[in-house]
Amino acid sequence: MIPVRRVFLPVVVCAGSAIAAAAWAQDKAPPAVPEAVPAAPVVVPYDDKLSRLAEVIGSVHYLRTLCKAPGGSEWRSDMQKLLDSETKDEPQRKERLTAAFNRGYRAFASVYNDCTPSAIVAEERYRNEGATLATEITSRFGN
Numbered sequence: 001m002i003p004v005r006r007v008f009l010p011v012v013v014c015a016g017s018a019i020a021a022a023a024w025a026q027d028k029a030p031p032a033v034p035e036a037v038p039a040a041p042v043v044v045p046y047d048d049k050l051s052r053l054a055e056v057i058g059s060v061h062y063l064r065t066l067c068k069a070p071g072g073s074e075w076r077s078d079m080q081k082l083l084d085s086e087t088k089d090e091p092q093r094k095e096r097l098t099a100a101f102n103r104g105y106r107a108f109a110s111v112y113n114d115c116t117p118s119a120i121v122a123e124e125r126y127r128n129e130g131a132t133l134a135t136e137i138t139s140r141f142g143n
Contacts, residue, residue, distance in 0.1 A: 046141045047093070049133055050086065051100040054079065056130040058104030063123035066108075067115035 044050075061075035079101050087094035112119045 044093075044141075046137050047096075049137050051097060053130060053133040053137065054082070054097045054100035055104035055107075056126050056133065057082075058101035058106075059108050059126045060104075060123055060130060061101075062105045062108045063112070063119055063126070066112060067120060067123065069123070 057075055057079045061072070061079070063069075064072035064075060083094055083097055087097060108119075108122070112122075
């Protein structure tokens with residue numbers, strides 16, 4: 001009769017080796033890297049009015065530059081200050097406001113090539129609208 005230890009021990013060793021070999025044979029999947037979830041766009045309650053203000057500023061900038069009015073280039077720098085203060089760490093909001101500014105600029109660039117009396121009237125009306133928007137935004141949402 002064969003002692004149980006002599007049979008049992010080689011069987012356990014062979015089984016353990018087979019399990020280890022099977023484990024090594026499998027491709028180990030790299031650790032799961034969590035996908036970067038894009039941040040939700042930041043929306044503030046006055047974004048619609050601010051977008052319209054940016055569009056108005058773009059229109060006024062074009063018209064004042066076209067008519068060689070004093071301070072024509074100040075409007076673009078004012079828009080840059082607005083972007084810097086409102087969209088510091090929010091690139092999506094900055095893109096939306098920049099697009100609104102460009103839309104306003106291009107709207108009048110496609111209509112006026114020369115400074116005409118109607119361009120001067122349009123510039124004045126847009127400046128008034130911009131002043132109204134700025135007042136509404138700051139009185140309702142300002143500190």
